[in-house]
Amino acid sequence: MAFTATVGNQQVSCGEDQSMLDAFLRAGVWMPNSCNQGTCGTCKLRVVDGDVDHGDSPADTLTAEEREAGLALACQATLRSDSVVETLGGAVGGGITHPLRDLTATVLSNDEIARDTRRLLLELPEPLAFHPGQYVELTVPGTQLRRQYSLANTADEDKVLELHIRSVSGGAATERWIFTSMAVGDQIPVTGPLGDFFLPAEDSDDGGPMVLIGGGTGLAPLIGLARTALSRDPGRRVLLYHGVRGVDDLYNLDQMAELTKVYPAFTFVPVLSHEAPAAESVHRAGFPTDHFIEDVDSARGWSGWLCGPPPMVEAGVKAFKRRRMAPRMIHREKFTPATD
Ligand code: FES
Known part of the structure:
Protein backbone atom coordinates (compact mmCIF):
# COMPACT_ATOMS: atom_id res chain seq x y z
CA MET A 1 0.00 0.00 0.00
CA ALA A 91 14.19 23.97 2.80
CA VAL A 92 11.17 22.17 1.43
CA GLY A 93 11.75 20.20 -1.71
CA GLY A 94 13.73 22.97 -3.41
CA GLY A 95 17.06 22.72 -5.21
CA ILE A 96 17.99 21.18 -8.51
CA THR A 97 17.90 17.46 -8.64
CA HIS A 98 18.18 14.77 -11.23
CA PRO A 99 15.74 11.94 -10.62
CA LEU A 100 17.06 8.74 -9.11
CA ARG A 101 16.89 5.94 -11.67
CA ASP A 102 17.62 2.25 -12.15
CA LEU A 103 19.51 1.35 -15.32
CA THR A 104 21.29 -1.74 -16.61
CA ALA A 105 24.85 -0.95 -17.63
CA THR A 106 27.32 -2.93 -19.72
CA VAL A 107 30.88 -3.31 -18.44
CA LEU A 108 33.09 -1.67 -21.09
CA SER A 109 36.37 -2.13 -19.23
CA ASN A 110 37.67 -3.11 -15.83
CA ASP A 111 41.36 -2.22 -15.64
CA GLU A 112 43.93 -2.13 -12.89
CA ILE A 113 45.18 1.47 -12.66
CA ALA A 114 47.09 1.42 -9.37
CA ARG A 115 47.85 -0.93 -6.47
CA ASP A 116 44.60 -2.75 -5.59
CA THR A 117 42.67 -0.19 -7.64
CA ARG A 118 40.47 -0.62 -10.72
CA ARG A 119 38.88 1.78 -13.17
CA LEU A 120 35.46 0.55 -14.19
CA LEU A 121 33.82 1.99 -17.29
CA LEU A 122 30.09 1.28 -17.53
CA GLU A 123 28.10 2.01 -20.66
CA LEU A 124 24.48 2.99 -20.12
CA PRO A 125 21.60 2.29 -22.52
CA GLU A 126 20.62 5.97 -22.28
CA PRO A 127 22.15 9.08 -20.69
CA LEU A 128 21.93 9.52 -16.93
CA ALA A 129 21.63 13.10 -15.70
CA PHE A 130 23.74 13.80 -12.60
CA HIS A 131 25.81 16.47 -10.93
CA PRO A 132 29.59 15.87 -11.07
CA GLY A 133 30.66 14.61 -7.63
CA GLN A 134 27.56 12.46 -7.04
CA TYR A 135 27.69 8.68 -6.76
CA VAL A 136 25.89 5.57 -7.99
CA GLU A 137 25.09 2.28 -6.31
CA LEU A 138 25.91 -1.15 -7.70
CA THR A 139 24.12 -4.25 -6.45
CA VAL A 140 26.35 -7.27 -5.89
CA PRO A 141 24.95 -10.09 -8.09
CA GLY A 142 22.88 -12.69 -6.28
CA THR A 143 22.61 -10.51 -3.16
CA GLN A 144 20.78 -7.45 -1.88
CA LEU A 145 24.13 -5.79 -1.07
CA ARG A 146 24.54 -2.32 -2.49
CA ARG A 147 27.89 -0.59 -2.86
CA GLN A 148 28.41 3.09 -3.50
CA TYR A 149 30.98 4.48 -5.91
CA SER A 150 31.58 8.12 -6.84
CA LEU A 151 31.46 9.21 -10.45
CA ALA A 152 34.67 10.63 -11.91
CA ASN A 153 32.71 12.13 -14.82
CA THR A 154 31.60 15.60 -15.82
CA ALA A 155 27.90 16.10 -16.54
CA ASP A 156 28.27 15.75 -20.32
CA GLU A 157 29.93 12.33 -19.90
CA ASP A 158 26.53 10.83 -19.21
CA LYS A 159 26.60 7.62 -21.29
CA VAL A 160 29.79 6.00 -19.97
CA LEU A 161 30.26 6.17 -16.21
CA GLU A 162 33.77 6.04 -14.73
CA LEU A 163 34.23 4.57 -11.25
CA HIS A 164 37.47 4.11 -9.28
CA ILE A 165 37.35 1.13 -6.98
CA ARG A 166 39.81 -0.01 -4.35
CA SER A 167 39.87 -3.60 -3.22
CA VAL A 168 38.62 -4.26 0.30
CA SER A 169 39.99 -7.34 2.06
CA GLY A 170 37.19 -9.94 2.08
CA GLY A 171 34.84 -7.45 0.40
CA ALA A 172 31.72 -8.96 -1.15
CA ALA A 173 31.77 -6.44 -3.98
CA THR A 174 35.49 -6.15 -4.65
CA GLU A 175 37.25 -9.45 -3.79
CA ARG A 176 34.34 -11.65 -4.72
CA TRP A 177 33.09 -9.76 -7.76
CA ILE A 178 34.71 -6.68 -9.33
CA PHE A 179 38.33 -7.83 -8.89
CA THR A 180 37.68 -11.48 -9.73
CA SER A 181 34.58 -12.50 -11.68
CA MET A 182 33.32 -9.31 -13.33
CA ALA A 183 34.00 -9.47 -17.08
CA VAL A 184 33.78 -7.05 -19.99
CA GLY A 185 30.26 -7.33 -21.46
CA ASP A 186 28.58 -8.17 -18.15
CA GLN A 187 25.23 -6.47 -17.61
CA ILE A 188 24.93 -4.92 -14.16
CA PRO A 189 22.26 -2.90 -12.38
CA VAL A 190 23.17 0.71 -11.56
CA THR A 191 21.11 3.07 -9.40
CA GLY A 192 21.79 6.78 -9.24
CA PRO A 193 22.54 9.57 -8.97
CA LEU A 194 22.80 10.08 -5.20
CA GLY A 195 24.50 12.44 -2.79
CA ASP A 196 24.92 16.14 -2.27
CA PHE A 197 28.64 16.45 -2.98
CA PHE A 198 28.41 18.76 -5.96
CA LEU A 199 29.05 22.34 -7.07
CA PRO A 200 26.39 25.02 -6.86
CA ALA A 201 24.51 25.67 -10.10
CA GLU A 202 26.56 27.78 -12.49
CA ASP A 203 24.50 30.94 -11.92
CA SER A 204 25.04 30.74 -8.15
CA ASP A 205 28.66 29.57 -8.23
CA ASP A 206 30.77 32.45 -6.89
CA GLY A 207 33.79 31.30 -8.90
CA GLY A 208 36.06 31.53 -5.84
CA PRO A 209 39.23 29.51 -5.34
CA MET A 210 38.79 25.83 -4.53
CA VAL A 211 40.85 23.30 -2.64
CA LEU A 212 40.06 19.63 -3.13
CA ILE A 213 41.61 16.88 -1.04
CA GLY A 214 41.10 13.21 -1.87
CA GLY A 215 42.39 10.11 -0.11
CA GLY A 216 42.93 7.05 -2.34
CA THR A 217 39.96 6.58 -4.66
CA GLY A 218 38.45 9.68 -3.04
CA LEU A 219 40.11 11.32 -6.04
CA ALA A 220 37.25 10.20 -8.30
CA PRO A 221 34.56 12.80 -7.58
CA LEU A 222 37.18 15.55 -7.25
CA ILE A 223 38.15 15.01 -10.90
CA GLY A 224 34.58 15.70 -12.01
CA LEU A 225 34.32 18.72 -9.72
CA ALA A 226 37.68 20.21 -10.74
CA ARG A 227 37.08 19.76 -14.46
CA THR A 228 33.60 21.27 -14.16
CA ALA A 229 34.88 24.28 -12.19
CA LEU A 230 37.70 24.86 -14.68
CA SER A 231 35.39 24.61 -17.66
CA ARG A 232 33.19 27.30 -16.09
CA ASP A 233 36.19 29.55 -15.50
CA PRO A 234 39.54 28.49 -16.99
CA GLY A 235 41.34 31.03 -14.79
CA ARG A 236 39.91 29.77 -11.51
CA ARG A 237 42.40 28.76 -8.81
CA VAL A 238 41.94 25.06 -8.15
CA LEU A 239 44.29 23.24 -5.79
CA LEU A 240 43.95 19.44 -5.82
CA TYR A 241 45.79 17.22 -3.31
CA HIS A 242 45.81 13.45 -3.71
CA GLY A 243 46.87 11.61 -0.58
CA VAL A 244 48.00 7.97 -0.92
CA ARG A 245 50.29 5.58 0.94
CA GLY A 246 52.92 5.14 -1.76
CA VAL A 247 53.77 5.98 -5.34
CA ASP A 248 52.14 2.76 -6.59
CA ASP A 249 48.79 4.05 -5.36
CA LEU A 250 48.82 7.13 -7.60
CA TYR A 251 46.80 7.10 -10.81
CA ASN A 252 45.38 9.42 -13.51
CA LEU A 253 48.71 11.20 -13.54
CA ASP A 254 48.49 11.87 -17.29
CA GLN A 255 45.12 13.53 -16.81
CA MET A 256 46.52 15.66 -13.97
CA ALA A 257 49.49 16.68 -16.13
CA GLU A 258 47.14 17.64 -18.96
CA LEU A 259 44.95 19.75 -16.67
CA THR A 260 48.05 21.47 -15.30
CA LYS A 261 49.18 22.28 -18.84
CA VAL A 262 45.80 23.58 -20.02
CA TYR A 263 44.85 25.52 -16.88
CA PRO A 264 47.75 27.53 -15.39
CA ALA A 265 45.82 28.18 -12.15
CA PHE A 266 45.28 24.45 -11.56
CA THR A 267 47.76 22.76 -9.22
CA PHE A 268 48.00 19.03 -8.52
CA VAL A 269 49.89 17.86 -5.45
CA PRO A 270 50.47 14.12 -4.88
CA VAL A 271 51.28 13.33 -1.24
CA LEU A 272 52.75 10.04 0.04
CA SER A 273 52.06 9.10 3.65
CA HIS A 274 54.08 5.88 3.92
CA GLU A 275 56.99 6.34 1.53
CA ALA A 276 59.77 8.86 1.21
CA PRO A 277 59.44 10.67 -2.13
CA ALA A 278 62.27 10.02 -4.57
CA ALA A 279 64.80 12.81 -4.98
CA GLU A 280 63.74 15.35 -7.64
CA SER A 281 60.17 13.97 -7.72
CA VAL A 282 57.12 16.20 -7.41
CA HIS A 283 55.71 13.99 -4.67
CA ARG A 284 55.52 15.30 -1.14
CA ALA A 285 55.72 13.34 2.11
CA GLY A 286 53.11 13.34 4.85
CA PHE A 287 49.45 14.27 4.77
CA PRO A 288 47.65 16.53 2.29
CA THR A 289 45.91 18.56 5.00
CA ASP A 290 49.27 19.56 6.50
CA HIS A 291 50.55 20.63 3.10
CA PHE A 292 47.43 22.71 2.52
CA ILE A 293 48.14 24.60 5.77
CA GLU A 294 51.71 25.22 4.62
CA ASP A 295 50.68 26.27 1.11
CA VAL A 296 47.74 28.58 1.83
CA ASP A 297 47.90 31.44 4.35
CA SER A 298 44.22 32.29 4.22
CA ALA A 299 41.31 30.35 2.71
CA ARG A 300 38.80 33.09 3.35
CA GLY A 301 36.50 33.11 0.30
CA TRP A 302 37.60 29.62 -0.78
CA SER A 303 35.48 26.49 -0.98
CA GLY A 304 36.84 23.17 0.27
CA TRP A 305 36.04 19.67 -0.95
CA LEU A 306 37.06 16.55 0.96
CA CYS A 307 36.54 12.95 -0.08
CA GLY A 308 38.06 9.86 1.50
CA PRO A 309 38.39 8.04 4.81
CA PRO A 310 36.71 9.77 7.79
CA PRO A 311 39.98 10.67 9.63
CA MET A 312 41.27 12.44 6.53
CA VAL A 313 37.98 14.29 6.06
CA GLU A 314 37.93 15.37 9.71
CA ALA A 315 41.55 16.56 9.51
CA GLY A 316 40.62 18.49 6.37
CA VAL A 317 37.71 20.26 8.05
CA LYS A 318 40.04 21.36 10.87
CA ALA A 319 42.68 22.53 8.40
CA PHE A 320 40.16 24.53 6.38
CA LYS A 321 38.74 26.20 9.47
CA ARG A 322 42.25 26.98 10.68
CA ARG A 323 42.77 28.85 7.45
CA ARG A 324 39.48 30.69 8.00
CA MET A 325 37.31 28.99 5.40
CA ALA A 326 33.61 29.60 6.13
CA PRO A 327 31.96 26.39 7.44
CA ARG A 328 29.21 26.60 4.81
CA MET A 329 31.91 26.42 2.12
CA ILE A 330 33.25 23.09 3.40
CA HIS A 331 31.89 20.05 1.56
CA ARG A 332 32.67 16.48 2.56
CA GLU A 333 32.10 12.96 1.32
CA LYS A 334 33.20 10.28 3.77
CA PHE A 335 34.03 6.78 2.62
CA THR A 336 32.58 4.62 5.36
CA PRO A 337 33.06 0.85 5.32
CA ALA A 338 30.10 -1.01 3.84
CA THR A 339 28.25 -3.41 6.07
CA ASP A 340 26.90 -6.67 4.73
S1 FES B 1 21.62 10.08 3.79
FE1 FES B 1 20.34 9.37 5.41
S2 FES B 1 21.66 9.20 7.12
FE2 FES B 1 22.99 9.70 5.46
Whole structure:
Protein backbone atom coordinates (compact mmCIF):
# COMPACT_ATOMS: atom_id res chain seq x y z
CA MET A 1 0.00 0.00 0.00
CA ALA A 2 1.35 3.41 -0.91
CA PHE A 3 1.09 6.55 1.21
CA THR A 4 1.56 10.17 0.27
CA ALA A 5 4.24 12.42 1.70
CA THR A 6 3.59 16.13 1.41
CA VAL A 7 6.70 18.30 1.42
CA GLY A 8 6.15 22.00 0.83
CA ASN A 9 3.76 22.25 -2.09
CA GLN A 10 4.73 18.87 -3.52
CA GLN A 11 3.23 15.45 -2.96
CA VAL A 12 5.13 12.21 -3.41
CA SER A 13 3.76 8.69 -3.38
CA CYS A 14 5.86 6.36 -1.20
CA GLY A 15 5.60 2.57 -1.58
CA GLU A 16 5.16 0.38 1.48
CA ASP A 17 8.80 -0.69 1.64
CA GLN A 18 10.26 2.36 -0.06
CA SER A 19 12.29 4.84 1.96
CA MET A 20 11.06 8.41 1.82
CA LEU A 21 14.37 9.48 0.33
CA ASP A 22 14.11 6.94 -2.47
CA ALA A 23 10.56 8.09 -3.26
CA PHE A 24 11.48 11.79 -3.20
CA LEU A 25 14.54 11.42 -5.39
CA ARG A 26 12.79 9.17 -7.92
CA ALA A 27 10.06 11.81 -8.16
CA GLY A 28 12.71 14.47 -8.80
CA VAL A 29 12.04 16.23 -5.48
CA TRP A 30 15.28 17.30 -3.86
CA MET A 31 16.05 16.14 -0.34
CA PRO A 32 19.45 16.62 1.31
CA ASN A 33 21.23 13.26 1.28
CA SER A 34 24.71 11.87 1.44
CA CYS A 35 25.39 8.32 2.66
CA ASN A 36 21.99 6.67 1.98
CA GLN A 37 22.97 4.22 4.74
CA GLY A 38 21.70 5.89 7.90
CA THR A 39 25.13 6.98 9.09
CA CYS A 40 25.58 10.66 8.18
CA GLY A 41 22.34 12.28 9.34
CA THR A 42 22.17 14.57 6.30
CA CYS A 43 18.66 13.40 5.36
CA LYS A 44 17.17 14.05 8.79
CA LEU A 45 13.72 15.61 8.50
CA ARG A 46 10.76 16.44 10.68
CA VAL A 47 7.49 14.50 10.43
CA VAL A 48 4.98 17.24 11.10
CA ASP A 49 1.96 14.98 10.73
CA GLY A 50 1.57 11.22 10.19
CA ASP A 51 3.33 7.98 11.16
CA VAL A 52 6.62 6.52 10.00
CA ASP A 53 8.48 3.28 10.57
CA HIS A 54 12.10 4.15 11.38
CA GLY A 55 13.37 0.86 9.96
CA ASP A 56 17.08 0.34 10.64
CA SER A 57 17.80 3.94 11.67
CA PRO A 58 20.89 3.68 13.95
CA ALA A 59 20.45 5.13 17.43
CA ASP A 60 23.66 7.13 17.14
CA THR A 61 22.38 8.89 14.01
CA LEU A 62 18.78 9.29 15.19
CA THR A 63 18.55 9.36 18.98
CA ALA A 64 15.52 8.28 21.00
CA GLU A 65 14.95 11.95 21.89
CA GLU A 66 14.96 12.90 18.23
CA ARG A 67 12.41 10.19 17.41
CA GLU A 68 10.26 11.48 20.26
CA ALA A 69 10.57 14.98 18.80
CA GLY A 70 9.26 13.76 15.44
CA LEU A 71 12.54 13.55 13.52
CA ALA A 72 13.29 10.74 11.06
CA LEU A 73 16.01 9.69 8.61
CA ALA A 74 14.51 9.91 5.14
CA CYS A 75 16.88 7.24 3.81
CA GLN A 76 15.72 4.68 6.39
CA ALA A 77 12.11 5.58 7.23
CA THR A 78 9.02 4.33 5.45
CA LEU A 79 5.55 5.82 5.74
CA ARG A 80 2.77 4.14 7.70
CA SER A 81 0.18 6.81 6.88
CA ASP A 82 -0.17 9.84 4.66
CA SER A 83 2.26 12.32 6.19
CA VAL A 84 3.48 15.89 6.08
CA VAL A 85 7.24 16.33 6.38
CA GLU A 86 9.69 19.19 6.24
CA THR A 87 13.44 19.26 5.89
CA LEU A 88 15.44 20.78 8.72
CA GLY A 89 16.53 24.34 8.12
CA GLY A 90 13.30 25.15 6.32
CA ALA A 91 14.19 23.97 2.80
CA VAL A 92 11.17 22.17 1.43
CA GLY A 93 11.75 20.20 -1.71
CA GLY A 94 13.73 22.97 -3.41
CA GLY A 95 17.06 22.72 -5.21
CA ILE A 96 17.99 21.18 -8.51
CA THR A 97 17.90 17.46 -8.64
CA HIS A 98 18.18 14.77 -11.23
CA PRO A 99 15.74 11.94 -10.62
CA LEU A 100 17.06 8.74 -9.11
CA ARG A 101 16.89 5.94 -11.67
CA ASP A 102 17.62 2.25 -12.15
CA LEU A 103 19.51 1.35 -15.32
CA THR A 104 21.29 -1.74 -16.61
CA ALA A 105 24.85 -0.95 -17.63
CA THR A 106 27.32 -2.93 -19.72
CA VAL A 107 30.88 -3.31 -18.44
CA LEU A 108 33.09 -1.67 -21.09
CA SER A 109 36.37 -2.13 -19.23
CA ASN A 110 37.67 -3.11 -15.83
CA ASP A 111 41.36 -2.22 -15.64
CA GLU A 112 43.93 -2.13 -12.89
CA ILE A 113 45.18 1.47 -12.66
CA ALA A 114 47.09 1.42 -9.37
CA ARG A 115 47.85 -0.93 -6.47
CA ASP A 116 44.60 -2.75 -5.59
CA THR A 117 42.67 -0.19 -7.64
CA ARG A 118 40.47 -0.62 -10.72
CA ARG A 119 38.88 1.78 -13.17
CA LEU A 120 35.46 0.55 -14.19
CA LEU A 121 33.82 1.99 -17.29
CA LEU A 122 30.09 1.28 -17.53
CA GLU A 123 28.10 2.01 -20.66
CA LEU A 124 24.48 2.99 -20.12
CA PRO A 125 21.60 2.29 -22.52
CA GLU A 126 20.62 5.97 -22.28
CA PRO A 127 22.15 9.08 -20.69
CA LEU A 128 21.93 9.52 -16.93
CA ALA A 129 21.63 13.10 -15.70
CA PHE A 130 23.74 13.80 -12.60
CA HIS A 131 25.81 16.47 -10.93
CA PRO A 132 29.59 15.87 -11.07
CA GLY A 133 30.66 14.61 -7.63
CA GLN A 134 27.56 12.46 -7.04
CA TYR A 135 27.69 8.68 -6.76
CA VAL A 136 25.89 5.57 -7.99
CA GLU A 137 25.09 2.28 -6.31
CA LEU A 138 25.91 -1.15 -7.70
CA THR A 139 24.12 -4.25 -6.45
CA VAL A 140 26.35 -7.27 -5.89
CA PRO A 141 24.95 -10.09 -8.09
CA GLY A 142 22.88 -12.69 -6.28
CA THR A 143 22.61 -10.51 -3.16
CA GLN A 144 20.78 -7.45 -1.88
CA LEU A 145 24.13 -5.79 -1.07
CA ARG A 146 24.54 -2.32 -2.49
CA ARG A 147 27.89 -0.59 -2.86
CA GLN A 148 28.41 3.09 -3.50
CA TYR A 149 30.98 4.48 -5.91
CA SER A 150 31.58 8.12 -6.84
CA LEU A 151 31.46 9.21 -10.45
CA ALA A 152 34.67 10.63 -11.91
CA ASN A 153 32.71 12.13 -14.82
CA THR A 154 31.60 15.60 -15.82
CA ALA A 155 27.90 16.10 -16.54
CA ASP A 156 28.27 15.75 -20.32
CA GLU A 157 29.93 12.33 -19.90
CA ASP A 158 26.53 10.83 -19.21
CA LYS A 159 26.60 7.62 -21.29
CA VAL A 160 29.79 6.00 -19.97
CA LEU A 161 30.26 6.17 -16.21
CA GLU A 162 33.77 6.04 -14.73
CA LEU A 163 34.23 4.57 -11.25
CA HIS A 164 37.47 4.11 -9.28
CA ILE A 165 37.35 1.13 -6.98
CA ARG A 166 39.81 -0.01 -4.35
CA SER A 167 39.87 -3.60 -3.22
CA VAL A 168 38.62 -4.26 0.30
CA SER A 169 39.99 -7.34 2.06
CA GLY A 170 37.19 -9.94 2.08
CA GLY A 171 34.84 -7.45 0.40
CA ALA A 172 31.72 -8.96 -1.15
CA ALA A 173 31.77 -6.44 -3.98
CA THR A 174 35.49 -6.15 -4.65
CA GLU A 175 37.25 -9.45 -3.79
CA ARG A 176 34.34 -11.65 -4.72
CA TRP A 177 33.09 -9.76 -7.76
CA ILE A 178 34.71 -6.68 -9.33
CA PHE A 179 38.33 -7.83 -8.89
CA THR A 180 37.68 -11.48 -9.73
CA SER A 181 34.58 -12.50 -11.68
CA MET A 182 33.32 -9.31 -13.33
CA ALA A 183 34.00 -9.47 -17.08
CA VAL A 184 33.78 -7.05 -19.99
CA GLY A 185 30.26 -7.33 -21.46
CA ASP A 186 28.58 -8.17 -18.15
CA GLN A 187 25.23 -6.47 -17.61
CA ILE A 188 24.93 -4.92 -14.16
CA PRO A 189 22.26 -2.90 -12.38
CA VAL A 190 23.17 0.71 -11.56
CA THR A 191 21.11 3.07 -9.40
CA GLY A 192 21.79 6.78 -9.24
CA PRO A 193 22.54 9.57 -8.97
CA LEU A 194 22.80 10.08 -5.20
CA GLY A 195 24.50 12.44 -2.79
CA ASP A 196 24.92 16.14 -2.27
CA PHE A 197 28.64 16.45 -2.98
CA PHE A 198 28.41 18.76 -5.96
CA LEU A 199 29.05 22.34 -7.07
CA PRO A 200 26.39 25.02 -6.86
CA ALA A 201 24.51 25.67 -10.10
CA GLU A 202 26.56 27.78 -12.49
CA ASP A 203 24.50 30.94 -11.92
CA SER A 204 25.04 30.74 -8.15
CA ASP A 205 28.66 29.57 -8.23
CA ASP A 206 30.77 32.45 -6.89
CA GLY A 207 33.79 31.30 -8.90
CA GLY A 208 36.06 31.53 -5.84
CA PRO A 209 39.23 29.51 -5.34
CA MET A 210 38.79 25.83 -4.53
CA VAL A 211 40.85 23.30 -2.64
CA LEU A 212 40.06 19.63 -3.13
CA ILE A 213 41.61 16.88 -1.04
CA GLY A 214 41.10 13.21 -1.87
CA GLY A 215 42.39 10.11 -0.11
CA GLY A 216 42.93 7.05 -2.34
CA THR A 217 39.96 6.58 -4.66
CA GLY A 218 38.45 9.68 -3.04
CA LEU A 219 40.11 11.32 -6.04
CA ALA A 220 37.25 10.20 -8.30
CA PRO A 221 34.56 12.80 -7.58
CA LEU A 222 37.18 15.55 -7.25
CA ILE A 223 38.15 15.01 -10.90
CA GLY A 224 34.58 15.70 -12.01
CA LEU A 225 34.32 18.72 -9.72
CA ALA A 226 37.68 20.21 -10.74
CA ARG A 227 37.08 19.76 -14.46
CA THR A 228 33.60 21.27 -14.16
CA ALA A 229 34.88 24.28 -12.19
CA LEU A 230 37.70 24.86 -14.68
CA SER A 231 35.39 24.61 -17.66
CA ARG A 232 33.19 27.30 -16.09
CA ASP A 233 36.19 29.55 -15.50
CA PRO A 234 39.54 28.49 -16.99
CA GLY A 235 41.34 31.03 -14.79
CA ARG A 236 39.91 29.77 -11.51
CA ARG A 237 42.40 28.76 -8.81
CA VAL A 238 41.94 25.06 -8.15
CA LEU A 239 44.29 23.24 -5.79
CA LEU A 240 43.95 19.44 -5.82
CA TYR A 241 45.79 17.22 -3.31
CA HIS A 242 45.81 13.45 -3.71
CA GLY A 243 46.87 11.61 -0.58
CA VAL A 244 48.00 7.97 -0.92
CA ARG A 245 50.29 5.58 0.94
CA GLY A 246 52.92 5.14 -1.76
CA VAL A 247 53.77 5.98 -5.34
CA ASP A 248 52.14 2.76 -6.59
CA ASP A 249 48.79 4.05 -5.36
CA LEU A 250 48.82 7.13 -7.60
CA TYR A 251 46.80 7.10 -10.81
CA ASN A 252 45.38 9.42 -13.51
CA LEU A 253 48.71 11.20 -13.54
CA ASP A 254 48.49 11.87 -17.29
CA GLN A 255 45.12 13.53 -16.81
CA MET A 256 46.52 15.66 -13.97
CA ALA A 257 49.49 16.68 -16.13
CA GLU A 258 47.14 17.64 -18.96
CA LEU A 259 44.95 19.75 -16.67
CA THR A 260 48.05 21.47 -15.30
CA LYS A 261 49.18 22.28 -18.84
CA VAL A 262 45.80 23.58 -20.02
CA TYR A 263 44.85 25.52 -16.88
CA PRO A 264 47.75 27.53 -15.39
CA ALA A 265 45.82 28.18 -12.15
CA PHE A 266 45.28 24.45 -11.56
CA THR A 267 47.76 22.76 -9.22
CA PHE A 268 48.00 19.03 -8.52
CA VAL A 269 49.89 17.86 -5.45
CA PRO A 270 50.47 14.12 -4.88
CA VAL A 271 51.28 13.33 -1.24
CA LEU A 272 52.75 10.04 0.04
CA SER A 273 52.06 9.10 3.65
CA HIS A 274 54.08 5.88 3.92
CA GLU A 275 56.99 6.34 1.53
CA ALA A 276 59.77 8.86 1.21
CA PRO A 277 59.44 10.67 -2.13
CA ALA A 278 62.27 10.02 -4.57
CA ALA A 279 64.80 12.81 -4.98
CA GLU A 280 63.74 15.35 -7.64
CA SER A 281 60.17 13.97 -7.72
CA VAL A 282 57.12 16.20 -7.41
CA HIS A 283 55.71 13.99 -4.67
CA ARG A 284 55.52 15.30 -1.14
CA ALA A 285 55.72 13.34 2.11
CA GLY A 286 53.11 13.34 4.85
CA PHE A 287 49.45 14.27 4.77
CA PRO A 288 47.65 16.53 2.29
CA THR A 289 45.91 18.56 5.00
CA ASP A 290 49.27 19.56 6.50
CA HIS A 291 50.55 20.63 3.10
CA PHE A 292 47.43 22.71 2.52
CA ILE A 293 48.14 24.60 5.77
CA GLU A 294 51.71 25.22 4.62
CA ASP A 295 50.68 26.27 1.11
CA VAL A 296 47.74 28.58 1.83
CA ASP A 297 47.90 31.44 4.35
CA SER A 298 44.22 32.29 4.22
CA ALA A 299 41.31 30.35 2.71
CA ARG A 300 38.80 33.09 3.35
CA GLY A 301 36.50 33.11 0.30
CA TRP A 302 37.60 29.62 -0.78
CA SER A 303 35.48 26.49 -0.98
CA GLY A 304 36.84 23.17 0.27
CA TRP A 305 36.04 19.67 -0.95
CA LEU A 306 37.06 16.55 0.96
CA CYS A 307 36.54 12.95 -0.08
CA GLY A 308 38.06 9.86 1.50
CA PRO A 309 38.39 8.04 4.81
CA PRO A 310 36.71 9.77 7.79
CA PRO A 311 39.98 10.67 9.63
CA MET A 312 41.27 12.44 6.53
CA VAL A 313 37.98 14.29 6.06
CA GLU A 314 37.93 15.37 9.71
CA ALA A 315 41.55 16.56 9.51
CA GLY A 316 40.62 18.49 6.37
CA VAL A 317 37.71 20.26 8.05
CA LYS A 318 40.04 21.36 10.87
CA ALA A 319 42.68 22.53 8.40
CA PHE A 320 40.16 24.53 6.38
CA LYS A 321 38.74 26.20 9.47
CA ARG A 322 42.25 26.98 10.68
CA ARG A 323 42.77 28.85 7.45
CA ARG A 324 39.48 30.69 8.00
CA MET A 325 37.31 28.99 5.40
CA ALA A 326 33.61 29.60 6.13
CA PRO A 327 31.96 26.39 7.44
CA ARG A 328 29.21 26.60 4.81
CA MET A 329 31.91 26.42 2.12
CA ILE A 330 33.25 23.09 3.40
CA HIS A 331 31.89 20.05 1.56
CA ARG A 332 32.67 16.48 2.56
CA GLU A 333 32.10 12.96 1.32
CA LYS A 334 33.20 10.28 3.77
CA PHE A 335 34.03 6.78 2.62
CA THR A 336 32.58 4.62 5.36
CA PRO A 337 33.06 0.85 5.32
CA ALA A 338 30.10 -1.01 3.84
CA THR A 339 28.25 -3.41 6.07
CA ASP A 340 26.90 -6.67 4.73
S1 FES B 1 21.66 9.20 7.12
FE1 FES B 1 20.34 9.37 5.41
S2 FES B 1 21.62 10.08 3.79
FE2 FES B 1 22.99 9.70 5.46
